[in-house]
Amino acid sequence: MNLNVKEIRELMADLEKSTLRDVLIQDGEFSLHLSKNEQVQGPVAPAAAPSAPAAQPVASQATPTPAAAAEVVPAPVAAAGKEIKAPMVGTVYLQPKPGEPNFKNVGDHVEKGETVAIIEAMKLMTEIKSDVSGTIAEVLVDNEEVVDFDKPLYRVTTD
Numbered sequence: 001m002n003l004n005v006k007e008i009r010e011l012m013a014d015l016e017k018s019t020l021r022d023v024l025i026q027d028g029e030f031s032l033h034l035s036k037n038e039q040v041q042g043p044v045a046p047a048a049a050p051s052a053p054a055a056q057p058v059a060s061q062a063t064p065t066p067a068a069a070a071e072v073v074p075a076p077v078a079a080a081g082k083e084i085k086a087p088m089v090g091t092v093y094l095q096p097k098p099g100e101p102n103f104k105n106v107g108d109h110v111e112k113g114e115t116v117a118i119i120e121a122m123k124l125m126t127e128i129k130s131d132v133s134g135t136i137a138e139v140l141v142d143n144e145e146v147v148d149f150d151k152p153l154y155r156v157t158t159d
Contacts, residue, residue: 003032019148082132083140083152090121092128092153094143102143108136110156117153134158 003011015023015034025032086092094102094117103116110116110130117128138155141147 002030008032019151081137081155081157082134084116084128084130084132084154084156086119086147086149086151086153087128088119088121088126089149090119090126090147092141092143092145092147093118093120093125094139094141102139104136104139104154106136106139110134110136110154119147128153130154130156132156132158 011023011032012034015036021036023032023034094104096103096118104110110133112130112133114130115127116130119126119128134156136154137157140152140154147153
């Protein structure tokens with residue numbers, strides 16, 4: 001398998017937009033590892049001897065130079081507060097019904113157990129309840145956005 005620089009950059013852009021944290025592609029001697037983790041790896045240590053099999057896979061991961069560029073991109077700094085996350089995949093609704101006000105807006109107080117959204121999955125509406133008490137600091141999704149499991153919906157500063 002051979003990927004050109006354009007294809008690798010497209011993979012990097014796709015990874016950045018997705019909820020995946022890592023992608024590892026291996027095909028024969030070709031290996032490409034892209035990661036959104038905040039780890040910064042130093043240079044790969046040279047193999048001590050040809051008989052050291054453990055050093056070869058590490059060296060093969062460093063083969064494509066554009067992969068190293070993926071690790072140079074600064075990761076976003078985690079904001080203060082706790083997140084209310086989607087417990088399932090589906091379409092999120094931030095208001096009880098069309099035309100009604102949102103369940104919660106920035107600055108609103110939320111109590112633990114209070115409904116903050118609805119997620120529709122397979123024509124089933126599930127109320128999403130807050131697992132923290134505090135003030136809504138940020139709404140992290142748009143109304144009617146399709147969300148993945150564990151996608152943050154709100155950031156809450158706790159009391």
